[in-house]
Amino acid sequence: MGPLPFPRRGLYVITRDGEPHAALTASVTSALQGGAAVVQLREKLPSERARKAALLRSICREFNVPLIINDDAELAASIGADGVHLGREDVSIMEARALLGARSIIGISCYDSLARAEHAATQGADYVAFGRFFSSVTKPLASPARLDTLLAARSRLAIPIVAIGGITKRNGGELIEAGADLLAVVDAVFGENDPETAARGLLSLFAL
Template structure:
Protein backbone atom coordinates (compact mmCIF):
# COMPACT_ATOMS: atom_id res chain seq x y z
CA UNK A 1 0.00 0.00 0.00
CA UNK A 2 1.51 3.30 -1.10
CA UNK A 3 0.83 6.78 0.21
CA UNK A 4 0.25 9.67 -2.20
CA UNK A 5 3.19 12.05 -2.51
CA UNK A 6 2.16 15.59 -1.50
CA UNK A 7 2.60 18.62 -3.73
CA UNK A 8 3.46 20.95 -0.84
CA UNK A 9 5.02 20.73 2.58
CA UNK A 10 8.11 19.96 4.62
CA UNK A 11 10.26 17.08 3.35
CA UNK A 12 12.38 16.02 6.33
CA UNK A 13 15.52 13.96 5.66
CA UNK A 14 17.15 12.02 8.48
CA UNK A 15 20.67 12.80 9.68
CA UNK A 16 23.35 10.57 11.18
CA UNK A 17 23.23 12.44 14.49
CA UNK A 18 21.50 9.69 16.47
CA UNK A 19 23.32 6.90 18.33
CA UNK A 20 20.64 4.19 18.26
CA UNK A 21 17.67 3.22 16.08
CA UNK A 22 15.40 4.19 18.97
CA UNK A 23 16.86 7.70 19.05
CA UNK A 24 16.33 8.02 15.31
CA UNK A 25 12.69 6.95 15.37
CA UNK A 26 11.99 9.24 18.32
CA UNK A 27 13.32 12.16 16.26
CA UNK A 28 11.26 11.06 13.26
CA UNK A 29 8.10 10.95 15.37
CA UNK A 30 8.90 14.44 16.65
CA UNK A 31 9.32 15.73 13.08
CA UNK A 32 6.02 14.15 12.10
CA UNK A 33 4.27 15.75 15.07
CA UNK A 34 5.76 19.03 13.92
CA UNK A 35 4.08 18.71 10.55
CA UNK A 36 6.58 16.98 8.23
CA UNK A 37 4.72 15.90 5.08
CA UNK A 38 7.41 13.48 3.84
CA UNK A 39 10.23 11.60 5.55
CA UNK A 40 13.34 10.40 3.75
CA UNK A 41 15.59 7.82 5.38
CA UNK A 42 19.16 8.81 4.50
CA UNK A 43 22.24 7.30 6.11
CA UNK A 44 25.90 7.82 5.24
CA UNK A 45 27.61 5.98 8.12
CA UNK A 46 27.69 2.25 9.00
CA UNK A 47 24.41 1.36 10.73
CA UNK A 48 21.75 -1.32 11.00
CA UNK A 49 19.90 0.14 8.04
CA UNK A 50 17.24 -2.56 7.90
CA UNK A 51 16.21 -2.17 11.54
CA UNK A 52 16.26 1.61 11.36
CA UNK A 53 14.31 1.80 8.11
CA UNK A 54 11.62 -0.55 9.42
CA UNK A 55 11.18 1.51 12.58
CA UNK A 56 10.97 4.71 10.57
CA UNK A 57 8.44 3.11 8.23
CA UNK A 58 6.25 2.14 11.19
CA UNK A 59 6.31 5.75 12.42
CA UNK A 60 5.45 7.07 8.97
CA UNK A 61 2.62 4.58 8.50
CA UNK A 62 1.12 5.62 11.84
CA UNK A 63 1.19 9.25 10.72
CA UNK A 64 -0.04 8.57 7.18
CA UNK A 65 3.10 10.14 5.71
CA UNK A 66 5.20 8.63 2.88
CA UNK A 67 8.66 7.21 3.59
CA UNK A 68 11.25 7.61 0.84
CA UNK A 69 14.55 5.71 0.97
CA UNK A 70 17.60 7.58 -0.23
CA UNK A 71 19.62 5.84 -2.97
CA UNK A 72 18.83 2.23 -1.99
CA UNK A 73 16.19 0.56 -4.18
CA UNK A 74 16.73 -2.85 -2.58
CA UNK A 75 16.20 -1.53 0.95
CA UNK A 76 13.03 0.21 -0.19
CA UNK A 77 11.79 -3.04 -1.71
CA UNK A 78 12.70 -5.14 1.33
CA UNK A 79 10.79 -3.05 3.86
CA UNK A 80 7.95 -1.99 1.55
CA UNK A 81 8.74 1.72 1.69
CA UNK A 82 6.67 4.12 -0.37
CA UNK A 83 9.51 4.92 -2.71
CA UNK A 84 13.11 5.81 -3.36
CA UNK A 85 15.10 8.93 -4.19
CA UNK A 86 17.72 8.61 -6.90
CA UNK A 87 20.77 10.76 -7.55
CA UNK A 88 22.83 10.91 -10.71
CA UNK A 89 24.71 7.68 -9.93
CA UNK A 90 21.95 5.64 -8.28
CA UNK A 91 20.60 3.69 -11.23
CA UNK A 92 17.80 4.22 -13.68
CA UNK A 93 14.21 5.17 -13.08
CA UNK A 94 13.10 2.25 -15.24
CA UNK A 95 14.99 -0.26 -13.09
CA UNK A 96 13.61 1.26 -9.87
CA UNK A 97 10.08 1.20 -11.25
CA UNK A 98 10.44 -2.43 -12.31
CA UNK A 99 11.72 -3.39 -8.85
CA UNK A 100 9.29 -1.34 -6.73
CA UNK A 101 6.13 -1.43 -8.82
CA UNK A 102 3.76 0.98 -10.50
CA UNK A 103 2.61 2.59 -7.24
CA UNK A 104 6.06 3.47 -5.93
CA UNK A 105 7.11 7.08 -5.48
CA UNK A 106 10.28 7.80 -7.46
CA UNK A 107 12.17 11.03 -6.84
CA UNK A 108 15.10 12.30 -8.86
CA UNK A 109 17.85 14.79 -8.03
CA UNK A 110 18.08 17.34 -10.84
CA UNK A 111 20.63 19.71 -9.29
CA UNK A 112 20.29 22.89 -11.41
CA UNK A 113 19.03 21.26 -14.61
CA UNK A 114 15.47 21.73 -15.85
CA UNK A 115 16.32 19.51 -18.84
CA UNK A 116 17.19 16.66 -16.48
CA UNK A 117 13.88 17.20 -14.69
CA UNK A 118 11.93 17.14 -17.97
CA UNK A 119 13.63 13.87 -18.88
CA UNK A 120 12.85 12.44 -15.44
CA UNK A 121 9.18 13.38 -15.84
CA UNK A 122 9.12 11.72 -19.25
CA UNK A 123 10.63 8.56 -17.75
CA UNK A 124 8.03 8.33 -14.99
CA UNK A 125 9.41 10.22 -11.99
CA UNK A 126 6.94 11.09 -9.25
CA UNK A 127 8.75 14.27 -8.21
CA UNK A 128 11.99 16.15 -8.92
CA UNK A 129 14.40 17.90 -6.56
CA UNK A 130 16.65 20.87 -7.27
CA UNK A 131 19.56 22.14 -5.18
CA UNK A 132 21.61 22.99 -3.27
CA UNK A 133 20.40 26.58 -2.98
CA UNK A 134 22.35 27.69 0.11
CA UNK A 135 25.50 26.59 1.98
CA UNK A 136 24.85 23.05 3.19
CA UNK A 137 26.34 21.06 6.06
CA UNK A 138 25.49 17.72 4.44
CA UNK A 139 26.80 18.58 0.95
CA UNK A 140 29.15 21.55 1.32
CA UNK A 141 30.80 21.00 -2.06
CA UNK A 142 27.66 20.52 -4.13
CA UNK A 143 27.14 23.01 -6.97
CA UNK A 144 24.64 25.79 -6.41
CA UNK A 145 21.20 25.88 -7.98
CA UNK A 146 19.44 29.11 -8.97
CA UNK A 147 16.02 30.55 -8.26
CA UNK A 148 15.62 30.93 -12.03
CA UNK A 149 15.72 27.15 -12.30
CA UNK A 150 12.72 26.84 -9.99
CA UNK A 151 10.84 29.47 -11.97
CA UNK A 152 11.47 27.65 -15.23
CA UNK A 153 10.63 24.27 -13.70
CA UNK A 154 7.27 25.52 -12.42
CA UNK A 155 6.34 26.59 -15.95
CA UNK A 156 7.52 23.43 -17.70
CA UNK A 157 6.79 20.55 -15.32
CA UNK A 158 3.65 18.85 -14.04
CA UNK A 159 5.34 17.18 -11.06
CA UNK A 160 5.85 18.22 -7.44
CA UNK A 161 9.04 20.29 -7.16
CA UNK A 162 11.37 19.90 -4.17
CA UNK A 163 14.09 22.37 -3.19
CA UNK A 164 17.03 21.25 -1.06
CA UNK A 165 20.29 22.54 0.35
CA UNK A 166 20.85 24.71 3.41
CA UNK A 167 17.18 25.63 3.74
CA UNK A 168 15.92 27.29 6.92
CA UNK A 169 12.70 29.04 7.94
CA UNK A 170 14.52 32.31 7.21
CA UNK A 171 15.37 31.57 3.58
CA UNK A 172 12.81 28.97 2.47
CA UNK A 173 10.09 31.46 1.52
CA UNK A 174 12.00 32.65 -1.54
CA UNK A 175 12.19 29.09 -2.85
CA UNK A 176 8.45 28.57 -2.48
CA UNK A 177 7.75 31.87 -4.19
CA UNK A 178 10.05 30.90 -7.07
CA UNK A 179 8.26 27.62 -7.69
CA UNK A 180 9.15 24.92 -5.18
CA UNK A 181 6.27 23.10 -3.53
CA UNK A 182 8.26 21.21 -0.92
CA UNK A 183 11.30 22.20 1.13
CA UNK A 184 13.71 19.35 1.89
CA UNK A 185 15.79 19.82 5.02
CA UNK A 186 18.22 17.71 7.01
CA UNK A 187 20.07 19.67 9.66
CA UNK A 188 17.37 22.31 10.12
CA UNK A 189 15.11 19.59 11.56
CA UNK A 190 17.16 16.56 12.58
CA UNK A 191 20.15 18.61 13.67
CA UNK A 192 17.97 20.57 16.09
CA UNK A 193 17.57 19.80 19.76
CA UNK A 194 13.80 19.48 19.30
CA UNK A 195 12.82 18.27 15.80
CA UNK A 196 9.12 18.90 16.48
CA UNK A 197 9.63 22.60 17.18
CA UNK A 198 12.12 22.84 14.31
CA UNK A 199 9.60 21.35 11.87
CA UNK A 200 6.81 23.60 13.12
CA UNK A 201 8.89 26.68 12.32
CA UNK A 202 8.62 25.89 8.60
CA UNK A 203 4.83 25.62 8.50
CA UNK A 204 4.04 29.36 8.29
CA UNK A 205 6.05 29.53 5.05
CA UNK A 206 3.62 27.18 3.33
CA UNK A 207 0.57 28.99 4.66
CA UNK A 208 1.98 32.33 3.46
CA UNK A 209 2.75 31.05 -0.03
CA UNK A 210 -0.68 29.41 -0.30
CA UNK A 211 -2.19 32.78 0.43
CA UNK A 212 -0.02 34.47 -2.19
CA UNK A 213 -0.97 31.92 -4.83
CA UNK A 214 -4.64 32.33 -4.03
CA UNK A 215 -4.29 36.07 -4.41
CA UNK A 216 -2.58 35.60 -7.79
CA UNK A 217 -5.22 33.11 -8.89
CA UNK A 218 -2.55 30.43 -9.34
Protein backbone atom coordinates in the same frame (compact mmCIF):
# COMPACT_ATOMS: atom_id res chain seq x y z
CA MET B 1 -1.50 -1.51 2.48
CA GLY B 2 0.12 -0.12 -0.67
CA PRO B 3 2.50 2.81 -1.04
CA LEU B 4 1.28 6.22 0.07
CA PRO B 5 1.11 9.02 -2.52
CA PHE B 6 3.66 11.81 -2.62
CA PRO B 7 2.24 15.08 -1.25
CA ARG B 8 1.76 18.13 -3.44
CA ARG B 9 3.08 20.54 -0.83
CA GLY B 10 4.81 20.68 2.54
CA LEU B 11 7.91 19.83 4.54
CA TYR B 12 10.22 16.99 3.47
CA VAL B 13 12.58 15.91 6.27
CA ILE B 14 15.77 13.91 5.69
CA THR B 15 17.41 12.02 8.53
CA ARG B 16 20.95 12.65 9.68
CA ASP B 17 23.42 9.93 8.79
CA GLY B 18 24.67 7.79 11.69
CA GLU B 19 21.94 8.72 14.16
CA PRO B 20 21.52 6.18 17.02
CA HIS B 21 18.23 4.27 16.88
CA ALA B 22 16.65 5.82 19.96
CA ALA B 23 17.57 9.35 18.87
CA LEU B 24 16.32 8.65 15.34
CA THR B 25 12.98 7.39 16.64
CA ALA B 26 12.53 10.40 18.90
CA SER B 27 13.55 13.01 16.33
CA VAL B 28 11.49 11.62 13.46
CA THR B 29 8.43 11.21 15.68
CA SER B 30 8.84 14.81 16.81
CA ALA B 31 9.15 16.07 13.24
CA LEU B 32 6.03 14.17 12.24
CA GLN B 33 4.16 15.63 15.19
CA GLY B 34 5.24 19.01 13.81
CA GLY B 35 3.61 18.26 10.48
CA ALA B 36 6.36 16.86 8.25
CA ALA B 37 4.77 15.50 5.06
CA VAL B 38 7.58 13.18 3.89
CA VAL B 39 10.47 11.39 5.61
CA GLN B 40 13.60 10.25 3.80
CA LEU B 41 16.09 7.86 5.37
CA ARG B 42 19.68 8.74 4.58
CA GLU B 43 22.12 6.20 6.06
CA LYS B 44 25.52 5.27 4.61
CA LEU B 45 26.17 2.11 6.63
CA PRO B 46 24.52 -0.92 4.95
CA SER B 47 24.48 -2.76 8.29
CA GLU B 48 22.33 0.00 9.80
CA ARG B 49 20.22 0.93 6.80
CA ALA B 50 17.79 -2.02 6.83
CA ARG B 51 17.11 -1.84 10.58
CA LYS B 52 16.53 1.90 10.45
CA ALA B 53 14.35 1.63 7.38
CA ALA B 54 12.06 -0.90 9.08
CA LEU B 55 11.94 1.27 12.20
CA LEU B 56 11.00 4.40 10.27
CA ARG B 57 8.46 2.59 8.14
CA SER B 58 6.54 1.70 11.29
CA ILE B 59 6.67 5.26 12.62
CA CYS B 60 5.69 6.83 9.30
CA ARG B 61 2.74 4.47 8.95
CA GLU B 62 1.40 5.68 12.31
CA PHE B 63 1.31 9.21 10.89
CA ASN B 64 0.18 8.17 7.39
CA VAL B 65 3.27 9.84 5.91
CA PRO B 66 5.39 8.31 3.12
CA LEU B 67 8.87 6.96 3.81
CA ILE B 68 11.46 7.41 1.06
CA ILE B 69 14.77 5.52 1.06
CA ASN B 70 17.78 7.41 -0.26
CA ASP B 71 19.71 5.72 -3.11
CA ASP B 72 18.67 2.11 -2.37
CA ALA B 73 15.74 0.86 -4.47
CA GLU B 74 16.32 -2.76 -3.45
CA LEU B 75 16.02 -1.91 0.24
CA ALA B 76 12.96 0.23 -0.40
CA ALA B 77 11.32 -2.73 -2.11
CA SER B 78 12.35 -5.27 0.52
CA ILE B 79 10.97 -3.37 3.53
CA GLY B 80 7.90 -1.98 1.80
CA ALA B 81 8.92 1.67 1.85
CA ASP B 82 6.76 4.07 -0.12
CA GLY B 83 9.53 4.99 -2.53
CA VAL B 84 13.14 5.79 -3.31
CA HIS B 85 15.16 8.91 -4.06
CA LEU B 86 17.76 8.53 -6.80
CA GLY B 87 20.87 10.52 -7.68
CA ARG B 88 22.83 10.53 -10.92
CA GLU B 89 24.90 7.48 -9.91
CA ASP B 90 21.97 5.30 -8.85
CA VAL B 91 19.79 2.91 -10.85
CA SER B 92 17.53 4.28 -13.57
CA ILE B 93 13.91 5.22 -13.03
CA MET B 94 12.84 2.21 -15.10
CA GLU B 95 14.95 -0.17 -13.00
CA ALA B 96 13.60 1.31 -9.79
CA ARG B 97 10.03 1.10 -11.09
CA ALA B 98 10.53 -2.58 -11.94
CA LEU B 99 11.64 -3.23 -8.35
CA LEU B 100 9.09 -1.06 -6.57
CA GLY B 101 5.96 -1.26 -8.69
CA ALA B 102 3.78 1.23 -10.50
CA ARG B 103 2.38 3.00 -7.44
CA SER B 104 5.62 3.60 -5.53
CA ILE B 105 7.23 7.02 -5.31
CA ILE B 106 10.38 7.70 -7.31
CA GLY B 107 12.15 11.01 -6.79
CA ILE B 108 15.16 12.31 -8.71
CA SER B 109 17.98 14.68 -7.77
CA CYS B 110 18.29 17.23 -10.56
CA TYR B 111 20.88 19.56 -9.01
CA ASP B 112 20.57 22.69 -11.20
CA SER B 113 19.52 20.92 -14.40
CA LEU B 114 16.10 21.64 -15.84
CA ALA B 115 16.86 19.22 -18.70
CA ARG B 116 17.47 16.40 -16.21
CA ALA B 117 14.19 17.22 -14.48
CA GLU B 118 12.22 17.26 -17.72
CA HIS B 119 13.75 13.93 -18.75
CA ALA B 120 12.91 12.46 -15.33
CA ALA B 121 9.31 13.58 -15.69
CA THR B 122 9.01 11.89 -19.09
CA GLN B 123 10.46 8.69 -17.57
CA GLY B 124 7.78 8.62 -14.88
CA ALA B 125 9.41 10.31 -11.88
CA ASP B 126 6.91 11.33 -9.20
CA TYR B 127 8.89 14.39 -8.10
CA VAL B 128 12.15 16.19 -8.82
CA ALA B 129 14.54 17.90 -6.42
CA PHE B 130 16.78 20.88 -7.13
CA GLY B 131 19.63 22.15 -4.96
CA ARG B 132 21.69 23.09 -3.10
CA PHE B 133 20.31 26.63 -2.91
CA PHE B 134 22.23 27.81 0.16
CA SER B 135 25.36 26.78 2.05
CA SER B 136 24.78 23.30 3.42
CA VAL B 137 26.29 21.62 6.47
CA THR B 138 25.21 18.21 5.21
CA LYS B 139 26.69 18.56 1.71
CA PRO B 140 29.08 21.55 1.77
CA LEU B 141 30.67 20.65 -1.59
CA ALA B 142 27.41 20.22 -3.50
CA SER B 143 27.07 22.36 -6.62
CA PRO B 144 24.85 25.44 -6.23
CA ALA B 145 21.43 25.77 -7.83
CA ARG B 146 19.73 28.97 -9.00
CA LEU B 147 16.32 30.42 -8.29
CA ASP B 148 15.91 30.84 -12.05
CA THR B 149 15.94 27.05 -12.37
CA LEU B 150 13.02 26.78 -9.95
CA LEU B 151 11.10 29.46 -11.80
CA ALA B 152 11.60 27.69 -15.13
CA ALA B 153 10.72 24.31 -13.65
CA ARG B 154 7.50 25.66 -12.20
CA SER B 155 6.31 26.74 -15.64
CA ARG B 156 7.33 23.51 -17.40
CA LEU B 157 6.70 20.64 -14.98
CA ALA B 158 3.46 19.20 -13.65
CA ILE B 159 5.01 16.98 -10.96
CA PRO B 160 5.97 18.31 -7.48
CA ILE B 161 9.21 20.27 -7.17
CA VAL B 162 11.41 19.92 -4.08
CA ALA B 163 14.08 22.46 -3.06
CA ILE B 164 17.02 21.36 -0.91
CA GLY B 165 20.26 22.70 0.50
CA GLY B 166 20.83 24.93 3.51
CA ILE B 167 17.15 25.81 3.86
CA THR B 168 15.99 27.55 7.04
CA LYS B 169 12.93 29.44 8.18
CA ARG B 170 14.72 32.65 7.16
CA ASN B 171 15.37 31.73 3.54
CA GLY B 172 12.77 29.08 2.65
CA GLY B 173 10.06 31.56 1.71
CA GLU B 174 11.87 32.77 -1.39
CA LEU B 175 12.15 29.20 -2.67
CA ILE B 176 8.41 28.68 -2.26
CA GLU B 177 7.79 31.95 -4.10
CA ALA B 178 10.09 30.80 -6.91
CA GLY B 179 8.16 27.57 -7.38
CA ALA B 180 9.16 24.97 -4.79
CA ASP B 181 6.25 22.79 -3.68
CA LEU B 182 8.19 21.18 -0.85
CA LEU B 183 11.19 22.23 1.22
CA ALA B 184 13.64 19.43 2.05
CA VAL B 185 15.72 19.90 5.19
CA VAL B 186 18.08 18.01 7.47
CA ASP B 187 19.64 20.22 10.12
CA ALA B 188 16.89 22.86 10.09
CA VAL B 189 14.75 20.23 11.83
CA PHE B 190 17.00 17.44 13.11
CA GLY B 191 19.77 19.80 14.18
CA GLU B 192 17.39 21.60 16.53
CA ASN B 193 16.62 20.68 20.15
CA ASP B 194 12.90 20.53 19.36
CA PRO B 195 12.24 19.09 15.89
CA GLU B 196 8.48 19.48 16.30
CA THR B 197 8.71 23.23 16.83
CA ALA B 198 11.29 23.56 14.06
CA ALA B 199 9.02 21.69 11.65
CA ARG B 200 6.05 23.88 12.54
CA GLY B 201 8.15 26.98 11.94
CA LEU B 202 9.14 25.86 8.45
CA LEU B 203 5.58 24.84 7.65
CA SER B 204 4.41 28.34 8.53
CA LEU B 205 6.26 29.57 5.41
CA PHE B 206 3.68 27.85 3.23
CA ALA B 207 0.88 29.92 4.74
CA LEU B 208 2.49 33.30 4.03
